[in-house]
Amino acid sequence: MNVLKEITDKKRDDLISLKSTISINDLMKNVCTKEKPQFFRKLESSKSKYKIIPETxxxxxxxxxxxxxxxxxxxALSYKKSGFSVLSVLTEQxxxxGDINDIGNIKSEVDxxxxxxxxxxxEWQIYESKxxxxxxxxxxxxxxxxxxILDFSCIASDLNLDVLLEFHKESELEKVLRSELKLIGINNRNLETITTNINHCESLLNKYHKDLNPKxxxxxxxxxxxxxxxxxVDxxxxxxxxxxxxxxxxxx
Structure with missing residues (x-):
């Protein structure tokens, strides 16, 4: 069973109803898109040995x-008290x-x-995210x-959203490199099989050290x-x- 495909197929089904209920224009009413992206800047500004994106x-x-x-x-409050200034929020239900409203609920209480x-x-989901x-x-x-990837990244840039592109499979590397995005996530978990190898990211970095910058x-x-x-870190x-x-x- 391909779990990633199962999830994305369900997502596409959900979007049929969502997109018919609210348009992109309706989503973007009263939304300010002028503020420059701050997520990666906040992550990079951490003084900790480990620059962590904690997840809820x-x-x-x-x-x-x-x-x-x-x-x-x-x-989120607990993470903030521990010194984290960025947060990953799962919104897939x-x-x-998850719930998309978790983002606003957190932001109303936590900086x-x-x-x-x-x-x-x-692309509708990108406007929804903003x-x-x-x-x-x-x-x-x-x-x-x-x-x-290129189209979605361009839309996100226009909306002043940072983009984290992640991959697991070695066969995705060329596509990822051609995207030329600022930061890349390497997932130790195979989302198709839901198996995890803590050394997977390290193995790819060692094999493709000329293409992948650890920083x-x-x-x-x-x-x-x-x-x-x-x-x-080593x-x-x-x-x-x-x-x-x-x-x-x-x-x-």
């Missing part, structure tokens, strides 16, 4: 329900228990820049063509100890996206 999510296909009582605002973590397959207060969007290379890489998924983070990677390891308090 209720559940996932790989872990099931992560916490008994899920409160994204409380999670069927497989991760933090937000990456909308979802499965974007249509309208609901996201500062950055995630694009998943395995679910998009190069033309879609421009965000290592994603599977981290549960500082020792694992240090393994990546090869030049100091940016991480971490969810379960922080939500379950196993990392720090």
């Amino acid at each position: 999510k209720k559940s996932s296909p790989s872990a099931g329900q992560i916490v008994k009582i899920y409160d994204p605002v409380e999670n 069927h497989y991760f228990g 933090v820049k937000i990456l909308r973590k979802d499965f974007i397959v249509d 309208a609901f207060g996201a500062d950055c969007i995630l694009l998943i290379s395995e679910s998009l063509s190069l033309d879609e 421009k890489i965000i290592a994603e998924s599977g981290f549960s100890s500082k020792l694992e983070l240090d393994q990546y 090869i030049g990677v100091n940016k991480f996206l971490i969810g379960e390891g922080l939500l379950k308090n196993t990392l720090f």
Whole structure:
């Protein structure tokens, strides 16, 4: 079973109804697009040894329900008190228990820049992300063509949204490199099979060291100890996206 395809197929079904209910013009009413992107700037400005994007999510296909009582605002407040100034928010509802309104609810209580973590397959979702207060969007290379990545990135740029393009499969590398985006995420989790290899990102960096700059890489998924983070810091990677390891308090 290809879990990524299952999720994106469901997303496309949902979008048929959503797009017929509200237009892009309606989404963008009273939305300011003049502020320059701040998500990556905030991430890079961290003085910590580890520049972490903490994540809040209720559940996932790989872990099931992560916490008994899920409160994204409380999670965001806790992260902020721990010194984090950026946050990844899962908004996919069927497989991760997310809600697009979580972004606004968090921002009304916490001064933090937000990456909308979802499965974007249509430009409408980019405008939706901006309208609901996201500062950055995630694009998943395995679910998009190069033309879609370039088009979606251009729309995001026009809206002053940062873009994090992530990939897992080695076969996606050429597409990712041709996108020429500022930062690239390498996911240790294969979203098609939901299997995780904590060394996957490191292996790709070692194999393609001439093409991939560790300073421009965000290592994603599977981290549960500082020792694992240090393994990546030793090869030049100091940016991480971490969810379960922080939500379950196993990392720090």
